Amino acid sequence: MQITPTIWLITIAVTILFFVYEFFAHVRKPHEPTIGESARWSAFYIGLALLFGVGIGVVSGWDFGGEYFAGYLTEKALSIDNLFVFLIVMTGFAVPKKYQQKVLMIGIIIALILRGAFIAIGAGLIENFSWIFYIFGALLLVLAYKQAFGSHESNPADGRFMQLVRRVLPVTDEYHGDKLTVKKDGKRWVTPMLLTIIAIGFVDLIFAVDSIPAIYGLTNEAYIVFTANAFALMGLRQLFFLIGGLLERLIYLAQGLAVILAFIGVKLVFHALHVNELSFINNGEPLLWVPEIPIWFSLLFIGATIAVATVASLLKTRGDGARNDRDRVEGEPVVAADVEDRTEDAPAVEATGSSGKQSR
Template sequence: MNITPLVWIITILVTIAFFVYEFFAHVRKPHEPTVGESARWSAFYIGLALLFGVGIGMVSGWEFGGEYFAGYLTEKALSIDNLFVFLIVMAGFAVPKIYQQKVLMIGIVIALIMRGAFIAVGATLIENFSWIFYLFGALLLVLAYRQAFVSGDHNPADGRFMRFVRRILPVSDEYDGDRLTVVKAGRRFVTPMFLVIIAIGFVDLIFAVDSIPAIYGLTEEAYIVFTANAFALMGLRQLYFLIGGLLERLVYLAQGLAVILAFIGVKLVLHAMHVNELPFINGGEPMLWAPEIPIWFSLVFIGATIAVATVASLAKTRRDDRRAALDSSSAGTPADTTPRTDKEPS
């Protein structure tokens, strides 16, 4: 792709404009979005992302269009996993629902800034060191293992990092609206809202480590990497309120993401072998016999994995609910059919 500096500047400015509009139109006044509002804006941003991908395909070729769609799907899936951790953080800090929009908005902006920095670093490394694909591939395989088998039940709001933050900062006991600091008895304290923002930023940093190597395994075009990330993050705030209850039902999301990360990790290692320059591997010669996985296969594989993980998750939770209802009725206790309204993690 031949992306001029002007196109980059326009893309970045338009992205910033969307987030500024989001803040002043929806987030500035604290409120809990309705399902209708969340659904309309989620559909708008997803539709916009799909139209942009079609535009890339028509202007730059469908090879690049396929890379964008594969990257967008992967980043959207990782972003939904990110949402689940946001949910745990906000439940851990007991963030009032009317202020959750602001927390999400700040978290998403931090995520975009961090991913932007990682994209720039990744592009520089790829351009100068072909062996970085070995490193990215190995990293994704490790992350895939952790995603699939390492328990993530700990509460980020009470982790070692947040305990350290609490030791060095004076923290007030209560929220004061959506303010980040408050003065009491002539002394300034940070509010729990400030701690939530720090925790969200720390989570974003961890997810950026997953996200950027994963999408660079699908495309080497920094412009596609950036736009796929930006569109995956746009509308994420509305999606949180739209599928907040559904997040807890996606019990196989972690395993699905592990499969995707492992697949991209293998793809990166094969590509590294194909362009090998390391002198201690095959005498510094490329291993041309190593297959290059085509982008159409990556797109189909990623889409199918997300679909299977979602269907399997919903089927399992439906069976579990039915079994719980049967157990409850056989014990003579009516099943609780009241829908959950607070989004506390299971």
């Protein structure tokens, strides 16, 4: 895939312009987006990402197009998981809803910058050290295990890192609009808004460690890695407000991502063996009998895993909700009967309360 410096510059410039437009058109004035606004812009950015992938397929061939779509799906799924942690952070810091857009926007920009740096580092490592695929593969397998058996219940707002930040910086107890710092009694104080952004930046760093090895397991093209990440992050702010409570219903998303990361980890190890140069493995010769997993299979596997995890999550939470409603309905007569038993020896006012409860 031949990408000239001019194409790189245009791509980066257009990406920056999109985020600048997002800030001035939607984020600069604090407000809570409506469902309609979020739906329209989410559809726009997803459609744009799909059209870009078709363009890559038409111009550079469908092998590269398939790599882009597999990478985009993986990064989008990881970004949604990232949103879940953003939600925990903002809940922990009690960020008012009208200021959440600004926090999300800054968090997404930090994520893009960090991933851009990791992409450049990853490209340099892959170009010079083929054995890096072993490390990437092993890292993804470890991350898959942590993703499957870890927990999002811990609040990054109360983690050790944020405790250290609070000891270093003077922090106000209340928000001052969307200001990051405020001057009180001649002293500069940090607001909870800045603490929230610091926490989200720290989370972004952790997620960059997940996402970059994962997509390099699907393509070696730095341009595809960057654009798949950029499009996965575009529209993420609107998606947060669109799916809202649905985030909490995706209870199997972590397990689905664990399966995807493990799959890509195995794919990377297979590729590392196929291009092996380490002297203590097969005398430094490639193991050509090791299969290379084709991109079409990767694309199908990732898409199917995301679909199964989503459907299973929604069915599970819907079933649990229906059972809870049924239990409440079935439990009401028992409570009423218990009240009636007590009214036999109780004052008349309790009996009146019992009949009132039954009427509801």
